[in-house]
Amino acid sequence: MWQMSQYTDLDPNKGHIWGSDYEHFEAKGHIVISAYDGSVDSSYYHSATDTLEIIDWNYLTSVTKMVLATITTLDKENNLI
Numbered sequence: 001m002w003q004m005s006q007y008t009d010l011d012p013n014k015g016h017i018w019g020s021d022y023e024h025f026e027a028k029g030h031i032v033i034s035a036y037d038g039s040v041d042s043s044y045y046h047s048a049t050d051t052l053e054i055i056d057w058n059y060l061t062s063v064t065k066m067v068l069a070t071i072t073t074l075d076k077e078n079n080l081i
Contacts, residue, residue: 007065031074035067 026032044050 007069008062010062010066012066012070031078033067033070033074035063037063 020032020034022032022034044054
């Protein structure tokens with residue numbers, strides 16, 4: 001099934017995508033992937049203080065690995081790519 005545990009120790013949740021730019025694609029039956037961490041301090045989001053210095057590069061690497069593992073798994077299960 002989901003192979004991300006081979007690449008990261010993140011504990012993701014699968015669920016409905018809501019309030020996103022691509023919600024209408026999901027509503028039409030397309031597979032969409034979203035990576036969102038609601039626990040991150042969003043006071044920087046889309047502001048002048050949203051700079052490279054505040055990025056947790058180790059965490060970003062784990063999220064990137066999780067997304068790639070998800071895409072790879074979906075491809076293998078559904079022959080999407």
